[in-house]
Amino acid sequence: MNSDLRELYQEVILDHSKAPRNFRFPEGANREAEGNNPLCGDNLTVKLILDGDTIVDIGFQGSGCAISQAAASTMTEMVKGMNVEDINKIFANYHDVVMGEGQIDEDLLGKLAVFAGVAEFPMRVKCATLAWHTMQHAIANDGEIVTTE
């Protein structure tokens, strides 16, 4: 099998895609947003509890490819308990990495480093970022449906 492909579909990603974490809506969520990737039919809803600047709880539901499911799953694990400023820093680096436009900052990304393989597959960048964009809209509470088209 192609080595780029092995990079893309790492164990962690396959595992998260098959058994996504936080695949549920937190009770008492006060923010939510919906995201679509019309190209491949990914769609998901993110709901979260924002307390001041901190995401106290977060979950998602929806369907999509392995990359988009794993991205949503790992994202929810990562950001739970974090404040928005730190989250934005992580996403900034994550975004650069999957776009192939920046180096991994291991301290920031931690487990998310497994998404580095996406950079070799430009058509899959949207899958890896859909959940993140959707979460940002939930935080901003702007009521927009995110679409990556």
Add this chain to the structure above:
Amino acid sequence: MNSDLRELYQEVILDHSKAPRNFRFPEGANREAEGNNPLCGDNLTVKLILDGDTIVDIGFQGSGCAISQAAASTMTEMVKGMNVEDINKIFANYHDVVMGEGQIDEDLLGKLAVFAGVAEFPMRVKCATLAWHTMQHAIANDGEIVTTE
């Protein structure tokens, strides 16, 4: 100068184009039609006196390229006094010749044989046939404006 070109712009044609014959409308005309060639802006009106099957008099006015003017001029000279059936025979051969699809029948065409050179210039066929088509519509009295587009 190119020999095809000399064939096209023969003395007879240049002469008729510079001094078109029957460039007037016959008094008491009972048939008329208008013809246009939008491609090059030729336009002319043919009026004639049809008595039974015979064209007793015919004339034209209008403006256009040398080929279209000469064609109209030689046509009016040729058909004056002829009956429609004979005219149709002449036009059939003339048409074939300028389209490059048939041999000249000298007996039919007479002086019109000078238009044989048109066959080498497909874009000019319409110029050579506009007056003839217009005359046919005048005879048919169908009130249509002829256009060669």
Add this chain to the structure above:
Amino acid sequence: MSDFDIEAIRAEFPALHQEVRGKKLVYLDSAATALKPKAVIEAVSQVYERDCGNIHRAVHLPSQRATQGYEGTRKQVQAFLGAEKSSEIIFTSGTTQSINMVAQCYGRPRLSAGDKVLITGLEHHSNIVPWQMVCEQTGAELVVAHIDDNGEVPLERIEQHLKAGGVRIVAFAHVSNALGSVLPAKEICALAKSHDAISVIDGAQAVPHMAPNVTDLGCDFYAFSGHKLYAPTGTGVLYGRFDVMNAMSPYQGGGDMIRSVTFEKTTYAELPNRLEAGTPNIAGVIGMGAALSYLQTLDWAAVQAHEEELFRYADEALREFKGLRRIGTAKHSMGVLSFFLDCAHPHDIGTIVDTEGVALRTGHHCAQPVMKAFGVPATARASLAFYNNRADIDALISSVRTVQEMFS
């Protein structure tokens, strides 16, 4: 298949002979856009290298050559479709524009509240949205003859709608791009006619596999895209029965579609010019002529036998594949094989097989209602052309196996 030398045919298609990610390209996406034979590529180059001229308007030789090539293609398309007159052939930029033209120029001035436009449940967005737009503009209603579980459109469902009354236009795909189903076009046209509706056939997926005869089909309009017929992008055709199309208002205003223009009054040219405003895709259309000439050199009986055999081979291989669901199982199908894996999302399938050189299409195939009908977000779709062979299918199956291994 004695008359059919697949290797000789493949040699004519340069794109087949490239490596993709280190593997030989296996092109199974011809329904999206077909590969082009050398003859087409060369015809396009020749226009740009030699027959540099706009058409219809100049007396110089390069322009005359371009005009002859362009109008020559019109005659070839007329022959290909079995149309009565060459003026029934309009060049467009593709199926999408062809259908929009009918909706706007035929439909918009004629439809009003109480009228209906009938389409089927398997249409491409290009044969849905233009009708939705004109219905919104006119107050007419869009009604749908839905598909059954095999992806067929039973004739009774069409008839039912027609019997209910008010249907003025019946628009349907000859062959479905998402399912491969072949619709009984001749029967549908006859039904439409007997209920005083005009028929519009979206032939985008039919023409790559057959030469439809519009006179025999009895349709009023037939639309297709050049780029799916082995011809250049940016080309398409609208056939319209003369009487019907001649009554249509112009689609766009501009050069070449007029008889005379003054600021006070403009009169329009005859068909086909009236519906072809502006400088068309001259090199593209001449390339389409080259594609039709190329197709004429083939033995079509042999080509069709080869395609059918290959389709059956692929269909059986996919059906035997455990954990794979074939979608679109109409009795009469061609060209397209859609499927779904239990273990993997179509988008992942697409990426993984691409790394093995296999070009598949994954997604909704611009047919979201079909996806909805089958309850899937997307499918993977292999589509065939006569230049495919068994090795292509074997590569497909092997690459799908890789996907499955990865996800289980």
Add this chain to the structure above:
Amino acid sequence: MSDFDIEAIRAEFPALHQEVRGKKLVYLDSAATALKPKAVIEAVSQVYERDCGNIHRAVHLPSQRATQGYEGTRKQVQAFLGAEKSSEIIFTSGTTQSINMVAQCYGRPRLSAGDKVLITGLEHHSNIVPWQMVCEQTGAELVVAHIDDNGEVPLERIEQHLKAGGVRIVAFAHVSNALGSVLPAKEICALAKSHDAISVIDGAQAVPHMAPNVTDLGCDFYAFSGHKLYAPTGTGVLYGRFDVMNAMSPYQGGGDMIRSVTFEKTTYAELPNRLEAGTPNIAGVIGMGAALSYLQTLDWAAVQAHEEELFRYADEALREFKGLRRIGTAKHSMGVLSFFLDCAHPHDIGTIVDTEGVALRTGHHCAQPVMKAFGVPATARASLAFYNNRADIDALISSVRTVQEMFS
């Protein structure tokens, strides 16, 4: 002209190196359609030989390459026009479609009786007829700022119409295709803006000679054709200022222009996709990108100096020609030299010079009102591009002399 090696440039245009009727081609019809440099021809071939794929929808590599090429051209056009966002660039099939799109999608829903559309007296039919059509559809009135004897449109005539009130749209050519007049585009746009009208520029004859900056011009829409910009046929551009264009309804329905489709409700995609329904002219657009890349390799100051010098040379030669009347003598002119012989009809001129290898355009140039204004049925027109040289002009003059000898 030290930086400008005309022979090196001519070597890049294969069509220049052919014989026509036994003579070397002298191409003076670039305003009808421009010749293509090798880089464009090769870019088109490469799409068909390698990057065989439809765009936007597939994950396989050929499709990705095609998508990157297509979207890359959008960014190049954005830079070429100085537009703020790449989503302000819509690919069309040509200027004609671009203008029709504005008339139908911006004009039609907004115009009504009492409103006016202002054009000028030197417009190409493509910038007349679409406005006549939308005026007929909406009850709006078409008004015209007429040309003077030199073929200029005095600003006061535009201002007069605007002051009279009711003008919602001002549409005008940047450069006239029949006369060569350059209009004061920036001033007209400012006038339009100050009277709350939107401005639409037909840039078909401007872009081959300059890179217009839409931000500097202050226009709302700018339209041009690829085939006149050394790019493939069947391509064009509509630039629209984001806020204005974003409020427009879609032009055509189909694939790629939707966000989601159900039979009950369809929602549309964002710009630019919303206005690009169906499979576009992928290879053509990628070829346009190659044309823009090629143009970038040239020293534009030198190119423009060369063009101006050549224009002056040709203009003087024609003016000195006895029995010849130059038509279109605006102070600021470029690219196009129209004329009329006392002794010969333009159609005869065209045929005769063609036999000497000189490709001229003769006719009304899709600008019948201009012909009427000058009281001629047609003109002969020589049009220039940067690959022309003095020898071309000398050949023109000598062939016109042949015409004159023949007819006197």
